[in-house]
Amino acid sequence: YAAAYDRRAEVCSNMGSLERALSDFDKAIKSSRGYTDASTYMLRGDAYRRAARFKEALADYETCLLKAPKDPRSFTNRAAMFEQFGQHQKALADYATAEKCLAQFAPKHLLVDTMDNMPEWKERMAANLYDGRAKVYDSLKQKKLADADRAKAKLLAKVI
Numbered sequence: 001y002a003a004a005y006d007r008r009a010e011v012c013s014n015m016g017s018l019e020r021a022l023s024d025f026d027k028a029i030k031s032s033r034g035y036t037d038a039s040t041y042m043l044r045g046d047a048y049r050r051a052a053r054f055k056e057a058l059a060d061y062e063t064c065l066l067k068a069p070k071d072p073r074s075f076t077n078r079a080a081m082f083e084q085f086g087q088h089q090k091a092l093a094d095y096a097t098a099e100k101c102l103a104q105f106a107p108k109h110l111l112v113d114t115m116d117n118m119p120e121w122k123e124r125m126a127a128n129l130y131d132g133r134a135k136v137y138d139s140l141k142q143k144k145l146a147d148a149d150r151a152k153a154k155l156l157a158k159v160i
Helices: 002-015 018-031 038-050 054-067 072-084 088-102 121-139 143-159
Strands: none
Touching: 002 018, 002 038, 018 038, 038 054, 038 072, 054 072, 072 088, 072 121, 088 121, 121 143
C-alpha cells in the first residue's frame, strides 16, 4: 500500500492538492513500517514547503539526509529552508555540501533514462543549487558571488 499512497501523494502534490498529498504521504510512511525511502520524505518536505509549513519541511529534509546522506537534493532543499529562516551561513554550508555531493553522480551520457535519473538530472540539480545559493548571497549583499552563481545557473540551463 505504501507505494500506492506514495504515488498518489506525488500526483496530488504536483497538482497543488497539498493537504491530500500530505495525508497520502503520511499514510505511505505509516504503512511502510519504518522502511520508507528518502524520496518519500523529500517529496513530503516539498509539499510542506509549498504549503508554507516550513518547520515540517525542514524536519522531512533532515530525515531525508539521514536516509540518503550523499544526495545533493537533500542538502539543497534543507539550504532553502535555512534561507527561509534567515540562517544564511547554514544555507551556504548546505549548498557547499550539495556541490560536493553532486560530483558523485555519473556524467550525463552514463545515466539511465528513467524518472529518477533523467539524462539532464545532474545539470538541472546544479542549476537549482547555484540559483538557490545566489539568493543567499543576495540576502548577504554579496553581489559578485551572487552574480557568479547566477551565471553558472544560466549556463547550465542552456545545456538542459
